[in-house]
Amino acid sequence: MTARAASTNGQGGIRASDAGLALWFALAILFLFAPIAVSILYSFNAGVVGKQTAQFTGWTLDWYPAAWNDLALRRSVQTSLYVAFWAALIALAMGTSLGYALVRHPSARVRWWLSGLTYILLIVPEVVIGVSLLLFYAVTGVPLGAATLIAGITPAAIAVTALIVRARALTLDPRLEEAAADLGSTRSKTLWFIILPQLLPAILAGGLMSYAFCFDNLVVAAFLTTPTVNTLPVYLYGSLQYGPAPSVYAAATVVFLFTVTLLGLAALCFHLSRKPGRARPGGD
Amino acid sequence: MSANPPIDATVAHPGGGRANARRAAPARWVDHGFAAVPTLWLALFFLAPLGFTVVYSFGNSLFGAVELGLTLKNYQTALSGFYLTTFLRTVQFAVTASALCLIVAFPVAYFIARKAGRFRTLALVLILVPYFSSFLVRVMSWQILLARGGVIETILNFLHLHDGPLDLLDTKTAVFIGMVYTYLPIAIVPLFVVLDRIPGPLLEASRDLGASRWQTFYAVTLPLARPGIATAVLLTAVPMLGEMVIPRLLGGSRGVLMGQAIQSQYMQSQNYALGSAMAVLVLIAVAILVAALARLTKGFATVPA
Structure with missing residues (x-):
């Protein structure tokens, strides 16, 4: 058996099954990136009389200035940035609080309920949340606006942030907090000077992830936008019935580069959070 | 204090x-x-x-308003005729697409966890990056890829796997491609996590005791990967049950799924009571799925990992 022989000496030659797996992985990457490559490529497509076409009809740079000069598109980007910023900030605060309570609340029963709540946040389909919020605001008479949209898209982001912070909080060394208490620190001082610095990279990573999620949210936002508060994904979705203009792809390409930069920052924060013992009592 | x-x-x-x-x-x-x-x-x-x-969902629908009550009429409507067909089709789509997603994701996760070596972090990042580009634009790009005279048609013709124009857009197949595509990253991650945790010596022991590679996979790796499989199914099937964008963009007017049906009750028909009942049905389907997956991982804590 060649497979057996190869496995016993640990570092065998390349086996057919391994090559198959590698090929499968490469195909999956190709599959995942093909639409992104297409969206970037087609932002340079000349198109036919200002409409996007499946055939690539020639190169042009016109769609970038066109996207910039499209006032409705520009305003939707501004709204998205604004909405995602506030939603991410709320998710950051609430998610950190929830993530910490998931690990450190003194009552096991409360921790159990909190983790149940966190998982429910992740398993309710977005369309159900969207219609429920629309109904909720309609019944309570709250007029739709930026605030109602921001509040509505926070729950899933809170769950994501809470799980990231929870993962970090699980690795905290309780002896540091006990040492702080022994040395006369109050609970709030310990939280601020000992726990928060250690959680900070996870908090930032959660916040940036939330920002990316909220910026891209389409389904919940589709139910809660108004003519004056229209986010980029909802604007694009609405414009589809007239056929997508290539300027849409230009705007999407710019936003993608922006998001990837943000993600790079998030990854850096998370990488730093993996290094143990960064925050030491006394060390600033 | x-x-x-x-x-x-x-x-x-x-x-x-x-x-x-x-x-x-x-x-x-x-x-x-x-x-x-x-x-x-x-x-x-x-x-x-x-x-x-x-x-x-238990109320009586009036014009654009709902009179609160305790009627099962909405559920009766939601579970008959067109709406029942839509509901069953949605469940069938979610289950099939989730299974397809799992089949595509498993070898990828296995490769990253066991074979990628020092490139595993890079491999994981590559899997996750597309998930953070605009979901809508990616689905729109699939329209371009799948269209007549598009890239997929050219490739298939070139490889002699298909002859002539390709009519994939606005079909079930296109919706499946879109769903597998969209949820592939979140299926890979939990599978990677469990496969990564299976200790290497366990697999070596299995082979030392005479199991072939396939026997080891079937008897050791697969059972130990159960929690990851359950999580992957949950994270893909749940959003698929409520999916409203992919079917609209890639499936055309045929084959409406639950997400669109609920949306149209709220946005067009203004029948909030019926829409609510349909939303509750989706939640019940999710709950059944969660219960089934909990059975799949039941007693897992007793399996030494």
């Missing part, structure tokens, strides 16, 4: 260690605050709206 240093608690429970003493200490207002603030926020903007939907 009383200052209660842990040292007192240790004296009170001399038998317990430090960690136990900390846990046994009385709850302080800060801890309750940390639990209460997000809970209240979520109760207001998540649980309360869901509650409204449940209540309204």
Whole structure:
């Protein structure tokens, strides 16, 4: 058996099954990136009389200035940035609080309920949340606006942030907090000077992830936008019935580069959070 | 707020260690605050709206309004004729697409966890990056890829796998491609996590005892990967049950799924009561799925990992 022989000496030659797996992985990457490559490529497509076409009809740079000069598109980007910023900030605060309570609340029963709540946040389909919020605001008479949209898209982001912070909080060394208490620190001082610095990279990573999620949210936002508060994904979705203009792809390409930069920052924060013992009592 | 240093608690429970003493200490207002603030926020903007939907699903629909009541009429409508067909089709789509997603994802996760070596972090990042580009634009790009005379048609013709024009857009197949595509990254991650945790010596032991590679995979790797499989199915099938964008963009007017049907009850027909009942049906389908997956991982804690 060649497979057996190869496995016993640990570092065998390349086996057919391994090559198959590698090929499968490469195909999956190709599959995942093909639409992104297409969206970037087609932002340079000349198109036919200002409409996007499946055939690539020639190169042009016109769609970038066109996207910039499209006032409705520009305003939707501004709204998205604004909405995602506030939603991410709320998710950051609430998610950190929830993530910490998931690990450190003194009552096991409360921790159990909190983790149940966190998982429910992740398993309710977005369309159900969207219609429920629309109904909720309609019944309570709250007029739709930026605030109602921001509040509505926070729950899933809170769950994501809470799980990231929870993962970090699980690795905290309780002896540091006990040492702080022994040395006369109050609970709030310990939280601020000992726990928060250690959680900070996870908090930032959660916040940036939330920002990316909220910026891209389409389904919940589709139910809660108004003519004056229209986010980029909802604007694009609405414009589809007239056929997508290539300027849409230009705007999407710019936003993608922006998001990837943000993600790079998030990854850096998370990488730093993996290094143990960064925050030491006394060390600033 | 009383200052209660842990040292007192240790004296009170001399038998317990430090960690136990900390846990046994009385709850302080800060801890309750940390639990209460997000809970209240979520109760207001998540649980309360869901509650409204449940209540309204039993109400009588008037023109653009709902009279509260306790009728099962909406469920009767939602479970008959066109709506029943839509519901069953949605469940069938979600189950099939989720299974397809799992089949595509498993070898990828296995490769990253076991074979990628020092490139595993890079491999994981590559899997996750597309998930953060605009979902809508990616689905729109599939329209370009799948269109007549598009890239896929050219490639298939070139490889002689297909001859002539390709009519994939606005079909079931296109919707499946879109769903597998969209949810592939979140299926790979939980599978990677479990496969990564299976200790190497366990697999070596299996082979030393004479199992072939396939036997090892079937008898050792697959059973130990059960929690990851369950998580992957959950994270893909649940959003698929409510998916409304992919079917509209890639499936055309044929084969409406539950997400679109619910949306049109709210946005076009203004029948909030029927829409609520359909939303509750989706939640019930999710609950059944969760219960089934819980059975799949039942007793897993007793399996040595």
